[in-house]
Amino acid sequence: MVSPFTRCAAASSPRCSDLSYFLELVGSGLTRGSIYALIALGYTMVYGIIQLINFAHGEIYMLGAFIALIVAGALTIYGFSGWAILLLAGLVAAIYAAAYGYTVERIAYRPLRQAPRLSPLISAIGMSLFLQNYVMLAQTPDFLPFPALIPEFALLEPVAHIIGSAEVVILLTSTLLMCGLSVLIRSTRIGKAMRATQQDMAMARLLGIDVDRVISFTFVVGSVLAAIGGVLVGSYLGQINFAIGFTAGIKAFTAAVLGGIGNIPGAVLGGLVLGLSEALAAGFVSSAYEDVFAFGVLILILILRSSGLLGWAVWQKV
């Protein structure tokens, strides 16, 4: 993380000498890193429990953003204030997304529970394509403006050129959700059932755990996370369309793999590492090649630690 800066300082290159420039880039990196982390959480949780890469996750994120946009539009007409709109729109989006997540699991994944591992993966890709095209036809192929629901904090004005209020909110939300999820999985009854399902589905069923219900619950939680991501990221970027789930999904998936797929803190760490490496590459090398650097970091880390940064810690399949 710090190495590009120290290297630049040692070489006393005039382009890199500016500490504030470095901080600005770190700010950018944290911003996009926390966006990736927010979406990666849902990905990694679903994978952790049922070892399925849910390619439709990015689309649930997109649906969440669309629903929030519709609700926010309606609430603005009724004269609600910024925070109230954000919370209510987020709530409705989360409920809708949960319903979508539940339905997707019922339709596309549950019938394939006993099928070879590749089948649900293909089914997930199909679901992703279906949802994208459904929104394109039902809503619009155009980009839509998304209102800035996160208000500007006066407190942050002195550092606004480095990190703004929307970025801080996204970063805090990712961290809070990460902690919440860890607690949920580690210390609650349903969390215990989730871990049991992950370890051995047949045995868990023998011990009286309703595995289907546990998996449905996992998808519902994952979808809620995606919807929260959709609302916050939409509000930060100010525009959404039917295809935003694709890019977000790819990057979040990369972040999840980077951090160790199935590992909750790993998703956040992976997101931040990915975001920071992209921002620093854009700043010090060329933004045309930021993806090259991002995936280069991924390859490097996978060579050194084949299960990702934190991959060994929690969710190793027995």
Next chain:
Amino acid sequence: MICGAKNWLVLGAFVVLALLPVTAVAEQSPIVIGVAGAHSGDLAPYGTPTKEAVEMLAAELNGKGGLLGRPVKLLVLDDQCKPEIAANVATNMVSQGAQAVIGHICSGASKAALGIYKEAKMVVISPSATNPPLTRSGLYPNFFRTIAPDDKQGQLAAAFVTGKLGARKIAILHDKGDYGKGFADFSRDAIAAGGKAQVILFEGITPGAMDYSAVIQKVRHAGADALIYGGYHPEASKLVAQMKKKRIDLPFIGPDGVMGGGFLAIAGANAEGVYATGPLDVSNYPLNQQVRAAYRQKYGREPGTFFDQGVAAWQGLVGAIQAAGSTDYAAVTRALQSHPVDTSIGRIKFDAHGDAEGVGFAVYQVRGGKFTEVQ
């Protein structure tokens, strides 16, 4: 056996089958004209106005007895501005018997499709594909356009930034596409040739990426006093919004891919003050006002981007077919180059490369939520 009733029946059937289509063709086989471009996907706002214009004008033409006494049938195919889909669309156009094509909308898609049309000897008139080599390279003698090529736009943007805005250190970003990078390259070359200012940053960004704040910080760090962007409106609106977020106040100039309702809608308040080069204002031509009024009456809204060029492409093609008296490729090509036609962007004919003579660009600025020409 040879003269059996069954054989006569079969022979009779063949004769009837063979005669039917011939008489139908002689009576009124339609002239099929293709309309290709982005009608869905995120670049649909650039393609749909042309599609709607052509549909409206073709219906009007058919109402007046058609073209050369034959009805006109449109074959509307969507390429989403994607080169791989555009090549498919071109193959479909050829196999479904289109005689000429209005389109494609994007330069990259046009490039992918033009070879196929050239093989099939079909005239293609684009309202919006501005990549210069499409005409200048001489590779596509079947290609014409009713919009000025990008180098004109890049030169104008460079002259405006270094002249009127007085910028001396200029940052240029582009989306790495044929259109965006083309505009960026021409701006850079024109600035270098002008000698008044220097380009201190020239860089590509990834279209569709979630966040551009890192490259924006780089623009600030480089000490630029103006930013030229080559690309389309989704990225441009993200860039201006994130510049405002990072408290960077720089003049922002984009090409005509930025100029339009899509940009104004998405960028909202952040659009204010943004410059864009765009086609010359042609709203004073009577023919233009007439078509626009008809559009407003039919669709109940203002026409979108490249509408005028789309109308002109159609009028140019119809005029050339009428002048040529047929849809023969060589005759129509000759007519396009020699026979001036009154269109909604003025009286035009095409030069030897396929560029329309007498069309050009002006600089616009967003003022009060509208693009207004900068005098």
